Amino acid sequence: MFPHLKGFNLKQWIDENRNDWGQRRVIWQDSDFIAFVTRGPNRRKDYHINPGDEIFYQLEGELNLHYLGTDKKQEMAVLQAGDLFLLPNNVPHSPRRREGSWTFVVERIRKAEEWDRFIWICENCGNKLYETTVRFIRRARKSLLLVPYLIEMLW
């Protein structure tokens, strides 16, 4: 969206577009990173497993970042406006936002051989209920294509 080697004011861009934002807007993706701003409300129960690290910077409101810690224990990091958070690769996470929650996110562009996973768990016992594997393919240098893959398992 925005050319490299030229700064822009993130807050001003959000303010100018906040009434017609959609769920998320990409800032850059034709580099080693994809950077985007996403907002609430969302309603997701899935946990994303990214082969790369993710950086979250909470711009406005609150982010409830649910994740599975050691021994698949359900944990939650609460990010307030101004908080910065590094999520290590392969940690299952489920960012949940209410209205008024705005987050700047940076992820590494996936390598050709990398796959993302999404899992759904039972919130009572933590057992995995369902998993799907997805490949994010860099298409030309302008857009990413989400290709659902055939590996879908039901537990």
Ligand SMILES: [Fe+2]
């Ligand atoms: Fe993620």
